[in-house]
Amino acid sequence: MNNEIIYILIASFIGLLSFVLAALAIQSKKLSVAVIATGVVSLFSSILFLLMAAPDVAMTEASIGSGLTTLIYFYVLNKIKKYHA
Amino acid sequence: MKIKNLSVSFIIIMAAWLLLNWSFQVEIVLIGLILSLLLSLLFCSKCQLFSELKLTPKAFAYTLIYIFVFLIELVKANIDVTKRILSPNLPINPGVVKVETTLNSKMARLILANSITLTPGTFTIEIHDNALYIHWIDVKNSDVTEATEILARKFETYLKEIYD
Amino acid sequence: MEIIQYLGGALLIMGSLSLLIASIGLIRMPDVYNRVQTGTKASTLGAILSFLGVGLLSIENWSETNWIGRVIILIIFIIITNPVSSHILMRAAYVMKIPFTIDTKVDKLKEDIENKVLEEPKDE
Amino acid sequence: MIKYLILIAVAIILMSLLGGLYRFFKGPSLVDKVVAFDSITVNSLVLIGVMALLTGRAIYFDVPIVYGLLSFLGVIVVARYIQGGL
Numbered sequence: 001m002n003n004e005i006i007y008i009l010i011a012s013f014i015g016l017l018s019f020v021l022a023a024l025a026i027q028s029k030k031l032s033v034a035v036i037a038t039g040v041v042s043l044f045s046s047i048l049f050l051l052m053a054a055p056d057v058a059m060t061e062a063s064i065g066s067g068l069t070t071l072i073y074f075y076v077l078n079k080i081k082k083y084h085a
Numbered sequence: 086m087k088i089k090n091l092s093v094s095f096i097i098i099m100a101a102w103l104l105l106n107w108s109f110q111v112e113i114v115l116i117g118l119i120l121s122l123l124l125s126l127l128f129c130s131k132c133q134l135f136s137e138l139k140l141t142p143k144a145f146a147y148t149l150i151y152i153f154v155f156l157i158e159l160v161k162a163n164i165d166v167t168k169r170i171l172s173p174n175l176p177i178n179p180g181v182v183k184v185e186t187t188l189n190s191k192m193a194r195l196i197l198a199n200s201i202t203l204t205p206g207t208f209t210i211e212i213h214d215n216a217l218y219i220h221w222i223d224v225k226n227s228d229v230t231e232a233t234e235i236l237a238r239k240f241e242t243y244l245k246e247i248y249d
Numbered sequence: 250m251e252i253i254q255y256l257g258g259a260l261l262i263m264g265s266l267s268l269l270i271a272s273i274g275l276i277r278m279p280d281v282y283n284r285v286q287t288g289t290k291a292s293t294l295g296a297i298l299s300f301l302g303v304g305l306l307s308i309e310n311w312s313e314t315n316w317i318g319r320v321i322i323l324i325i326f327i328i329i330t331n332p333v334s335s336h337i338l339m340r341a342a343y344v345m346k347i348p349f350t351i352d353t354k355v356d357k358l359k360e361d362i363e364n365k366v367l368e369e370p371k372d373e
Numbered sequence: 374m375i376k377y378l379i380l381i382a383v384a385i386i387l388m389s390l391l392g393g394l395y396r397f398f399k400g401p402s403l404v405d406k407v408v409a410f411d412s413i414t415v416n417s418l419v420l421i422g423v424m425a426l427l428t429g430r431a432i433y434f435d436v437p438i439v440y441g442l443l444s445f446l447g448v449i450v451v452a453r454y455i456q457g458g459l
Contacts (some may be wrong), residue, residue, distance in 0.1 A: 013387060
């Protein structure tokens with residue numbers, strides 16, 4: 001088997017999964033579930049960037065999109081919950 | 086005490102630098118020496134993290150034996166959990182048991198709790214003074230001393246030699 | 250040096266099978282606590298074995314550098330951080346008061362909380 | 374021969390990703406979803422490592438190191454959020 005065909009297969013599989021997770025993030029009623037789903041989407045997109053031969057972008061996406069964004073969203077959610085209750 | 090903290094953190098940072106570079110050219114080793122000395126002076130001049138560690142050859146040998154025992158336990162317990170997952174009627178018998186440890190230093194308790202957590206089937210939920218509350222997937226004996234004998238004794242004897 | 254290659258391949262397959270078993274356990278187990286048990290820790294062993302296999306396979310093929318040092322760093326980090334995160338997750342489940350399954354026999358932590366030996370775990 | 378072994382490993386890892394996703398969709402409570410998130414994280418870490426092996430370039434292996442350093446951060450943040458004090 002050729003290498004390119006394998007990459008295309010893996011990339012389409014990962015892209016399908018991230019599409020489903022993005023749909024879950026839009027549809028879900030609870031905000032915390034949506035934030036975690038967004039983290040998984042950015043993790044999958046980091047794999048996609050790696051498959052497209054861009055390791056630096058993949059590193060940035062993994063650290064910022066999946067680490068820092070989740071932290072800031074949950075910090076804000078915690079503040080909101082405190083002021084509403 | 087301060088010299089010990091500094092030297093242990095210096096050795097750890099230097100080992101990480103050499104492992105990441107994986108080459109022993111002169112300039113790389115020199116830069117690593119300067120950087121790790123600087124970092125350990127900056128960030129670990131007041132820390133108490135390694136002050137309970139013994140630095141004798143016996144403790145070093147026991148560390149190696151401890152790592153070996155821990156790896157064997159990891160593989161053995163994983164095979165046990167694999168059997169439990171793949172058998173069709175899920176033979177689990179979970180419960181929360183209490184284990185009392187005799188270790189005094191905080192670092193040794195941390196390593197004991199992490200080792201118990203990493204060997205599957207047992208899981209530390211809460212630590213209070215010298216009592217560990219452990220979720221066990223297959224409770225063989227819920228008595229405190231018996232559970233201590235089964236779960237914690239094999240790690241405790243080695244950790245007692247490494248830490249005070 | 251064919252032997253190192255086949256050893257690395259065997260380690261890689263064993264590690265990925267262990268990951269698969271962890272995910273089967275994640276599906277089949279009846280409550281949160283058992284899911285945390287099987288799901289996060291069989292995957293720890295799977296990650297360790299797979300990365301060892303990757304490191305062994307990378308020795309022969311590509312001449313620039315081999316990845317053994319980085320693999321060792323990564324394995325040490327997985328061993329240090331994985332029990333911490335799963336422990337804090339289990340504690341969060343206990344704080345949320347998610348019920349155990351009906352199979353659960355003993356709960357020494359609840360008994361000790363009722364006997365006032367220690368106070369209830371919550372945020373610090 | 375070795376290449377087929379690596380491909381089989383990739384297929385098994387993708388299957389275990391699907392198992393994590395099932396628990397992520399199904400999970401009754403928030404903690405179940407976070408457990409599934411942790412499992413997906415470890416699986417994709419191994420997947421990135423194997424992809425780096427397939428392409429054979431050393432710089433690709435920096436991504437799993439960085440992500441392995443940061444991956445437990447998300448789980449700890451969500452757990453602290455559940456316990457009430459972030």
